[in-house]
Amino acid sequence: MAAYKPVVVQACPKLGEKITQDTLYWRGYKGGGSGPTTPVQIKEFGAINKIDFCPVPPYNYAVTASSRVHIYGRYSQEPIKTFSRFRDAAYCATYRDDGRLLVAGSEDGSISLFDVSGKAPLRQFEGHTKSVHLAGFLSDKYRIFSGGDDYSSNLWDIPSATKIISYSEHTDYVRCGCASKVNADVFITGSYDHTVKLFDARTKSSVLTIEHGHPVESVLLFPSGGLLVSAGGRYVKVWDVLKGGQLLVSLKNHHKTVTCLCLNSSGQRLLSGSLDRHVKIYSTTSYKVVHSFNYATSILSLALSPEDETIVVGMTNGVLNVKHRKPEEKNENSLKKRQPAYRTYVKGRTYMPKQEDFCVSKPVKHVLRKYDKLLRSFQSSKALDAVMEPPIMLHTPEVTVAVMQELHRRGTLRSALAGRDEKQVNLLLTFVARRVIEPRFTPVLVTVADMITDIYQPVVGQSAIVDKQFLKLQQAIGKEIDYQEELLEVLGMMDTLFATFTKKRDTCLEENNSNGVTEIIETNKNY
Numbered sequence: 001m002a003a004y005k006p007v008v009v010q011a012c013p014k015l016g017e018k019i020t021q022d023t024l025y026w027r028g029y030k031g032g033g034s035g036p037t038t039p040v041q042i043k044e045f046g047a048i049n050k051i052d053f054c055p056v057p058p059y060n061y062a063v064t065a066s067s068r069v070h071i072y073g074r075y076s077q078e079p080i081k082t083f084s085r086f087r088d089a090a091y092c093a094t095y096r097d098d099g100r101l102l103v104a105g106s107e108d109g110s111i112s113l114f115d116v117s118g119k120a121p122l123r124q125f126e127g128h129t130k131s132v133h134l135a136g137f138l139s140d141k142y143r144i145f146s147g148g149d150d151y152s153s154n155l156w157d158i159p160s161a162t163k164i165i166s167y168s169e170h171t172d173y174v175r176c177g178c179a180s181k182v183n184a185d186v187f188i189t190g191s192y193d194h195t196v197k198l199f200d201a202r203t204k205s206s207v208l209t210i211e212h213g214h215p216v217e218s219v220l221l222f223p224s225g226g227l228l229v230s231a232g233g234r235y236v237k238v239w240d241v242l243k244g245g246q247l248l249v250s251l252k253n254h255h256k257t258v259t260c261l262c263l264n265s266s267g268q269r270l271l272s273g274s275l276d277r278h279v280k281i282y283s284t285t286s287y288k289v290v291h292s293f294n295y296a297t298s299i300l301s302l303a304l305s306p307e308d309e310t311i312v313v314g315m316t317n318g319v320l321n322v323k324h325r326k327p328e329e330k331n332e333n334s335l336k337k338r339q340p341a342y343r344t345y346v347k348g349r350t351y352m353p354k355q356e357d358f359c360v361s362k363p364v365k366h367v368l369r370k371y372d373k374l375l376r377s378f379q380s381s382k383a384l385d386a387v388m389e390p391p392i393m394l395h396t397p398e399v400t401v402a403v404m405q406e407l408h409r410r411g412t413l414r415s416a417l418a419g420r421d422e423k424q425v426n427l428l429l430t431f432v433a434r435r436v437i438e439p440r441f442t443p444v445l446v447t448v449a450d451m452i453t454d455i456y457q458p459v460v461g462q463s464a465i466v467d468k469q470f471l472k473l474q475q476a477i478g479k480e481i482d483y484q485e486e487l488l489e490v491l492g493m494m495d496t497l498f499a500t501f502t503k504k505r506d507t508c509l510e511e512n513n514s515n516g517v518t519e520i521i522e523t524n525k526n527y
Contacts, residue, residue: 004376006368009402010440022290026281029311029323040322042077044070048314049133050092051303054116056099059305061312063320069093069104071116074310075324083114085121089131096137103144105132111146113158123161127154134177140184143201147174153189155201167199169206176218182225190216196230198241210245212237220261220270222284229270231258236272238287249287253280260302273299273313295321371403380407380416388424393431397441400431405444413448418455422463425456429469436473437480449473 030039046066053061060080063070067086070079083093088107095102101122102114111125111132125144134147143164144156153174155164172193180186185201192215198208214233221228221241227248228239236251236258256275263270269290270282275298281291293311301314313321353359368376374383384407387393387400407413417428429452436445453470460467 004368004372006366006372007375007402007406009396009399011398020290022281022283026291026293029325040077040324042072042320042322044314044318044320046089046318047316048301048318048320050094051301051312051314051320052094053303053305053310053312054095054099055097055306059307059310061303061305061310062093062095062102063312063314064090064093064104065314065318066090069102069114074305081116083112083119085119086112091131091133092135094136096141097139098141101137103135103137105135105146105148107131109148109150111135111144111156113144123158125156125161125163127156127163127166128152133173133175134189136177136179136187138179138184138187138201139181143184145177145179145187145189145199147177147189147191149173151191153177153197153199155187165201165204167197167206169197169209170195172215176216178219178221180221180225181223186225188219188221188228190219190230190232192216194232196228196239198228208241208245210239217257217259218261220263222263223267229261231261231272233257234274236261236270236282251282251287253282253289254278256298259298259300262302262304264304265306265308271302271304271311273302275299275316279311279313371399375403375406378412380410380412381419383407384416385424388427388431393427397431397435401435401441401444404448408444408447414451414455417448417451422466425452425463426465426469428452429466429473433469433473433476437476449477 044063044065045068048063048065050064051061053059058074060071060073063072067084067089069083069090071081071083073080083090083102083104086104086106087110091105091107093102093104100116102116104112104114106112109126109128109130109132111128112121113123113125115122125146128146128148128150130149132146132148134145136145137143138145142158144158145153146156147153147170151168151170151172151174153167153170155166156162157164170189170191170193172191174189174191177187177189180188186198187201188196188198190196190212194212194214194216196210196212196216196219197206198210200207210228210230212230212232212235214235216230216232218231219228226240226242228241228245230237230239234252234254234256236253238248238251240246240248254272254274254276258272258274260273261271268284270284271279272282273279277295277298279293279295279299279302280289281293282288283290293313295313295315296317297319298316299313300316303312304310305312309325311323315321371383371386374386383403387403393400404413407416420428428448432445432449432452435441436449456466460470
């Protein structure tokens with residue numbers, strides 16, 4: 001008796017996202033701590049306009065929303081400290097490099113300087129006539145730069161709480177900026193007048209002006225100070241500051257306005273958040289998108305912790321989304337144990353037998369699956385039941401179709417489909433209606449649909465559930481027929497166009513050939 005041959009399942013290429021190292025890395029950002037795997041959601045009092053991480057451990061982060069600045073711990077879901085002494089809305093709370101001071105602007109035009117360990121402001125800087133959306137520290141830690149809706153950019157001295165210099169070169173709201181880590185006198189501002197300006201505190205005017213082309217929402221300097229990134233409109237642009245503001249690359253991967261930017265700790269990945277609810281992650285070598293996060297609502301602010309362990313996103317609805325990445329733990333003992341086992345496993349694999357060697361082959365034991373065992377014992381109906389389980393139909397539909405094809409080859413498909421109750425018929429029709437439009441399954445499932453219709457036609461009208469599935473099957477096949485007719489119409493149009501091009505080409509060749517013959521005849525006559 002011949003041995004049973006298992007059912008051959010047709011292997012089809014799976015379409016989907018290409019899995020890269022970046023994909024695996026960024027997917028590692030999940031819930032908070034070692035507990036939940038879903039991101040932490042924290043509700044604030046208003047739209048979150050700025051998130052800033054403390055540069056020193058324990059890497060707390062400041063969240064600016066409404067008229068408050070909340071300080072959160074890395075894994076805390078409640079603020080560990082609150083600064084609320086603002087007369088109106090607060091903006092852009094930013095840490096100093098040592099993590100001891102915090103500066104924030106406000107709607108009334110004042111700038112407040114806080115000690116992280118205190119509550120009341122240490123200094124109040126008055127000078128802007130309209131709201132201040134930009135405030136930060138220069139890298140010398142003793143001066144503050146600011147920008148407001150009065151179109152001005154100011155420089156302040158912290159010890160004396162006085163204005164050092166004011167620049168009024170922008171012609172619209174100044175909404176973003178950053179300071180150079182390399183030069184303590186250099187800072188950059190971005191404005192709604194579509195320009196980015198580089199200022200040097202030692203001069204009375206801007207040193208460099210860059211035209212972004214759209215209202216600038218965010219600017220960012222690379223740690224080296226040589227590259228500048230600006231975001232505005234749907235564009236993220238990278239500029240070479242050392243070459244006088246030369247444009248290096250313009251990225252247009254968002255569908256709506258880009259509102260925020262940040263870099264990871266190594267400077268090899270650039271993150272951008274947008275009103276289209278996406279955070280795009282770019283490689284700073286190729287400037288291609290390597291991963292993307294999707295959020296519930298539009299994004300206003302974004303920050304990545306100094307150790308790249310936490311991503312915090314602030315949205316327009318006041319929700320703070322926090323994702324943590326679990327640090328990778330390496331067990332050296334387990335690695336040492338595995339290495340000898342692996343060497344033993346591959347030992348002799350490359351050995352080539354000699355002519356005088358006697359080769360003994362180890363018999364390979366084939367383990368049959370459940371449906372193969374049932375088919376081997378000619379239990380057709382139970383074999384079909386085995387592959388009609390929801391996990392198999394959902395994740396590996398090719399197995400279900402392969403068993404149906406084998407039953408049809410044996411001539412037992414009709415008997416396997418017959419004699420089923422309402423629930424089983426509903427399951428069959430659901431699977432057929434969903435998968436019949438897939439080209440790889442169509443030939444088999446059309447036959448299955450015909451048999452089901454023939455077998456259960458007498459009971460149509462007795463079950464509302466089965467009738468509904470028959471209607472869905474009819475709609476799916478009807479839509480597919482309409483698509484095929486449209487494709488045939490397009491194919492006919494293309495055939496007509498190709499035929500026209502071919503005729504024109506043949507006509508041109510005939511004309512050229514006739515002209516050539518005429519020229520030859522005339523030449524012979526001259527001779």
